[in-house]
Amino acid sequence: MMAPSDLWIKEYNEASKLGDDINGMISERSSFPATGPESQRHASAIRRKITILGTKVDGLQSLLLKLPVKQPLSEKEINRRKDMLVQMRSKVKQMASTLNMSNFANRDSLLGPEMKSADVMSKTAELDNQGLVGFQRKIMKEQDEGLEKLEETITSTKHIALAVNEELSLHTRLIDDLDQHVDVTDSQLARVQKRLGIMNKRAKGSCSCFGMLLSVVGIVVLITVIWLLVQYL
Numbered sequence: 092m093m094a095p096s097d098l099w100i101k102e103y104n105e106a107s108k109l110g111d112d113i114n115g116m117i118s119e120r121s122s123f124p125a126t127g128p129e130s131q132r133h134a135s136a137i138r139r140k141i142t143i144l145g146t147k148v149d150g151l152q153s154l155l156l157k158l159p160v161k162q163p164l165s166e167k168e169i170n171r172r173k174d175m176l177v178q179m180r181s182k183v184k185q186m187a188s189t190l191n192m193s194n195f196a197n198r199d200s201l202l203g204p205e206m207k208s209a210d211v212m213s214k215t216a217e218l219d220n221q222g223l224v225g226f227q228r229k230i231m232k233e234q235d236e237g238l239e240k241l242e243e244t245i246t247s248t249k250h251i252a253l254a255v256n257e258e259l260s261l262h263t264r265l266i267d268d269l270d271q272h273v274d275v276t277d278s279q280l281a282r283v284q285k286r287l288g289i290m291n292k293r294a295k296g297s298c299s300c301f302g303m304l305l306s307v308v309g310i311v312v313l314i315t316v317i318w319l320l321v322q323y324l
Contacts, residue, residue, distance in 0.1 A: 099154050099172070106147040106179065113140050113186055134190060139231050141187050146230060148180050 116137050123130040155172055 102151055109144050117189055145183050152176055
């Protein structure tokens with residue numbers, strides 16, 4: 092049977108290898124499109140592995156606390172392993188930060204709502220390897236459910252955005268049609284005003300001719316009257 096200290100080293104090496112795998116997957120992100128389902132699946136897989144790694148670190152910390160009871164270690168060795176866990180936890184946070192997992196700074200949110208490190212340790216303290224795997228799968232299932240809900244929300248938001256965009260396009264077309272009708276109306280109004288100006292000039296010219304005609308008739312009548320008066324006198 093493997094000694095607890097040897098089991099701790101084995102678990103730590105597995106966690107370290109998982110960290111290397113995650114770093115490799117993060118490096119591969121540049122080969123994927125900036126957006127799209129393939130990129131989202133890749134990022135989701137990285138997040139799940141980071142969650143598993145965080146759980147492994149908690150399990151290692153819990154196992155380290157039990158080591159002095161089952162197999163005494165020197166204080167120097169215990170401190171060395173604590174430093175190794177601190178460095179690994181720091182790397183986990185850096186990887187989470189790379190994927191904008193902002194809540195990982197207080198890593199509880201990835202392991203469940205308001206779950207504290209002490210709670211995680213108490214949950215994993217009495218678990219064997221199979222129990223830890225089951226606990227990790229439970230966390231992954233909860234995270235997958237959260238991602239599914241997020242995907243539904245994003246899809247719904249996308250549909251709303253498309254509907255708003257279609258509505259805006261319709262309003263834009265209506266405004267363009269209105270502008271076109273206004274331009275046509277302005278052109279028609281300008282033609283009507285031009286015609287009214289021509290008719291006004293013609294009307295003024297007709298009035299002038301009519302006035303001259305009346306003047307001529309008046310003069311003729313006046314001369315006739317004067318001639319008649321001269322004849323009778």
